[in-house]
Amino acid sequence: MMQIDPSLVDWSRWQFALTAMFHWVFVPLTLGLSIMMAMMETMYTRTGDEHWKKITKFWMTLFGINFAIGVATGIILEFEFGTNWSNYSWFVGDIFGAPLAIEGIMAFFMEATFLAVMFFGWNKVSKGAHLTSTWLVALGSNLSSLWILVANAWMQNPTGTTFNPDTARNEMSNFWEVLFSPTAINKFLHTTASAYLLSAIFVIGVSAWFLLKNREKLFARRSIVIASIFGLFFGLYTVITGDASARNMAQVQPIKFAAMENLNYGRENAPYTVFGFLKNNADEEILKDTKLKIEIPNMLSFMAYLNPHAFVPGIVDLVYGNKEKNIMGVNEKIEKGRLAIEALRVYKEAKNEGDVTKADSAMNVLNQNYSYFGYGYFTEATQAIPPVKLTFYSFRWMVYLGFLFIILMIYFLYHGIRDTLGKHRWMLVIAIIAIPLAYLASQAGWVVAEVGRQPWVIQDLMPTFAAVSHLEVSSVKLTFWLFAITFTTLLIAEVRIMLAQIKKGPNHGGK
Amino acid sequence: MFENLSLLTLQQYWYFIVSLLAALLIFLTFVQGGQTLIYRLGKTELERTLIVNSIGRKWELTFTTLVTFGGAFFASFPLFYSTSFGGAYWVWMLILFVFVIQAVSYEFRSKPENLLGQRTFDVFLFLNGFLGTILLGAAIGTFFTGSQFQINKLNLTQLPQSGSPIISQWTGPAHGLEAVLNLTNVALGLSLFLLARILGTLYIINTVEHDKINQRARKDLMISSPLFLVFFLWFLISILTKKGFAVDPATQMVYLEPYKYLHNFLQMPIVLILFLLGVILVLWGIGLALFKKSSRGFWFTGPGAIFAVLGILLVAGYNNTAFYPAVNWSLGEETDAFNTFMQSSLTIQNSSSSHYTLTVMSYVSLLVPFVLAYIVWAWRSINKVKVSEKEVEENTHSY
Numbered sequence: 001m002m003q004i005d006p007s008l009v010d011w012s013r014w015q016f017a018l019t020a021m022f023h024w025v026f027v028p029l030t031l032g033l034s035i036m037m038a039m040m041e042t043m044y045t046r047t048g049d050e051h052w053k054k055i056t057k058f059w060m061t062l063f064g065i066n067f068a069i070g071v072a073t074g075i076i077l078e079f080e081f082g083t084n085w086s087n088y089s090w091f092v093g094d095i096f097g098a099p100l101a102i103e104g105i106m107a108f109f110m111e112a113t114f115l116a117v118m119f120f121g122w123n124k125v126s127k128g129a130h131l132t133s134t135w136l137v138a139l140g141s142n143l144s145s146l147w148i149l150v151a152n153a154w155m156q157n158p159t160g161t162t163f164n165p166d167t168a169r170n171e172m173s174n175f176w177e178v179l180f181s182p183t184a185i186n187k188f189l190h191t192t193a194s195a196y197l198l199s200a201i202f203v204i205g206v207s208a209w210f211l212l213k214n215r216e217k218l219f220a221r222r223s224i225v226i227a228s229i230f231g232l233f234f235g236l237y238t239v240i241t242g243d244a245s246a247r248n249m250a251q252v253q254p255i256k257f258a259a260m261e262n263l264n265y266g267r268e269n270a271p272y273t274v275f276g277f278l279k280n281n282a283d284e285e286i287l288k289d290t291k292l293k294i295e296i297p298n299m300l301s302f303m304a305y306l307n308p309h310a311f312v313p314g315i316v317d318l319v320y321g322n323k324e325k326n327i328m329g330v331n332e333k334i335e336k337g338r339l340a341i342e343a344l345r346v347y348k349e350a351k352n353e354g355d356v357t358k359a360d361s362a363m364n365v366l367n368q369n370y371s372y373f374g375y376g377y378f379t380e381a382t383q384a385i386p387p388v389k390l391t392f393y394s395f396r397w398m399v400y401l402g403f404l405f406i407i408l409m410i411y412f413l414y415h416g417i418r419d420t421l422g423k424h425r426w427m428l429v430i431a432i433i434a435i436p437l438a439y440l441a442s443q444a445g446w447v448v449a450e451v452g453r454q455p456w457v458i459q460d461l462m463p464t465f466a467a468v469s470h471l472e473v474s475s476v477k478l479t480f481w482l483f484a485i486t487f488t489t490l491l492i493a494e495v496r497i498m499l500a501q502i503k504k505g506p507n508h509g510g511k
Numbered sequence: 512m513f514e515n516l517s518l519l520t521l522q523q524y525w526y527f528i529v530s531l532l533a534a535l536l537i538f539l540t541f542v543q544g545g546q547t548l549i550y551r552l553g554k555t556e557l558e559r560t561l562i563v564n565s566i567g568r569k570w571e572l573t574f575t576t577l578v579t580f581g582g583a584f585f586a587s588f589p590l591f592y593s594t595s596f597g598g599a600y601w602v603w604m605l606i607l608f609v610f611v612i613q614a615v616s617y618e619f620r621s622k623p624e625n626l627l628g629q630r631t632f633d634v635f636l637f638l639n640g641f642l643g644t645i646l647l648g649a650a651i652g653t654f655f656t657g658s659q660f661q662i663n664k665l666n667l668t669q670l671p672q673s674g675s676p677i678i679s680q681w682t683g684p685a686h687g688l689e690a691v692l693n694l695t696n697v698a699l700g701l702s703l704f705l706l707a708r709i710l711g712t713l714y715i716i717n718t719v720e721h722d723k724i725n726q727r728a729r730k731d732l733m734i735s736s737p738l739f740l741v742f743f744l745w746f747l748i749s750i751l752t753k754k755g756f757a758v759d760p761a762t763q764m765v766y767l768e769p770y771k772y773l774h775n776f777l778q779m780p781i782v783l784i785l786f787l788l789g790v791i792l793v794l795w796g797i798g799l800a801l802f803k804k805s806s807r808g809f810w811f812t813g814p815g816a817i818f819a820v821l822g823i824l825l826v827a828g829y830n831n832t833a834f835y836p837a838v839n840w841s842l843g844e845e846t847d848a849f850n851t852f853m854q855s856s857l858t859i860q861n862s863s864s865s866h867y868t869l870t871v872m873s874y875v876s877l878l879v880p881f882v883l884a885y886i887v888w889a890w891r892s893i894n895k896v897k898v899s900e901k902e903v904e905e906n907t908h909s910y
Contacts, residue, residue: 087677114885168667171865172871496625
């Protein structure tokens, strides 16, 4: 039997990463801007001030451009689970398919239907119906993100599930556990809050550009006030939910947590590394040392367990085991995983032979060891270590930028309310620079989430390499480049169109 | 209420829903059909703008239906999702690709600084309309003609040192593209393309207020309608007369049965009536537009397309039929190898989700009437004024 080609796994991962990251360029703005537009249109409906309508329409034009390319990049992702990760689709499709279907039925239809009313209904439906449509676009896009993030969270922390050896797959046993798993809740709140922050930065940056050009001052000030209130609130919320996410990660994905901090050896009173460089360790090939580091004492223990003295396991403890702390090593897990895999084979064989006793005993072994099933596919313990460097640096940049943005929000809220926005022109320049930085921070967050959880596609149950489709590498390479070229071209077109629309300004809103 | 239904009933319910979504999708490809008519019906920039703005307000609906169809199929029949998408890779990838380039084209085509120029985006729209419908048709054709793949769930117990744990293995030569070498698949592909075009013409006649465009649309209908009939009858006769993939309900063994799809129609008279009603409505709508000069043909042909496609898909999966057959003719019919190969075929019973998941999803399906209700409301609100030069100018958002 043919073995899996490692480069097939790599190219499949590259393709998924490429399409997911492109998609995520457009999604956060959709999530936040839709709400801000609805807030602006609410101001228009309540005051009757035509200027608010102009402001609303200007942002709607940008929203429409961004939405179209967001949709274009999104459709690939849904189908890629089947096209490129077919084994995954069977192994967990019974659970994973549901949120994707619910997203379509409950959210995406709402978003797309009312989007048409929002754009084409200004003179055709009543003011109230139009405002409702705009709010429903916002609700629909955010519900969309809920279901997708529930699906993603389930991969990181597979709850509400049992393995059925007769069908040889995982099956949903409790929908509410899937929906309300703490990982899902944290992920949804953290991701959407950060998307709102990004959208606020976008609105402030664009408005700052108008102020620098001495144009559209009323428009810019009103947009900045709405955006900075929104951004400050959700910026702070991003910090709170990020903190909760880290604590959840320490529980369900301890090695991801250790990789994120480059914590090699577990310890009590573990400090948090604010800053540092990673260098390869001279003695241990698998380890890296943190150089030039700045630390906050006891902070990591507190982050993980709300106890400044708690023991935080390191990479070495998790890979090789730590008897004293009752941590099982990966080799032992590999053995248990193989027992489970072999038990599945024996169970199937016994079923075919009609041997009930043999089937029952195999089922017993399978149940006892199933939680290590995925480890059975590993050949060595070190395979369980995620890429440390990328996870470590991505996490830090996400955090630095996050705090910078909160300061920015406070500044713009203060000066927006006091009408002193032009006072420091260099701050307006920083607001513009903050736009690409916000996108970087957002992507970095996903790198932490998705690279940090490697080698797993479903935590402990299925390694990424066992999830691929049976394809030739050349096919996947070809589609990778097809999408790389197409999406890059469309991105360039999108940015140019956006810039041209921004330059026209709100007085030509929508045309 | 759903939890008390049998697994088979839930499987049938979900096969119905997925088929209905596919039928709605085919109806909504009037957008794709219209995209292939922009330059044929619009000779000036203004005329083209009117056409694009009439079909362009509905593109999200088709797109959303495609996404929901995919999601619903995944949730209810995951083994199909993993086998067909991962196996017939190139067919699905090309379908997706032409939808990717469509999604941006409306919004980008007439905007300044759009990098590629309006013409390119119009070509994207054409490609989506042309390839999207034909490939979708060819893919649906394989529900009757079969594909080359093998499924072995025991592969999961292969360790990477000794083999591959992937359960679905495609053995077809071109990862799905071989579907277009089968004439029955091609006939269905062309039928769906021409049906989309007919629906597109009828939609434009229904919504655009412009005499010349309407005249040209009727002229085009004179060509596409008879062509559609030729290919559709070809497809229909070929599936009704061929051997179909039957399932023995007692043993779940798959075998070839002569005239299986004809039998299915005859043994399920409601499906037959649904199908015939669909065909009559399709023709009725075309007749209204051609001979009565009515603009309401779309409202007959559209629902007709939904009924007819739904009938065809139900025949592919109900009444103990394998809806996604695994077949390798080169093994020689009636040999053991051929029969063994065929046992990988997907039926609604061996490819579905668990009772629990189907139950959960059935509760979610109760939302569908609400979704349809607001879609109808939005459709009527936007379409109550016909698309004309004045209407497009007054609108602050145009393509």
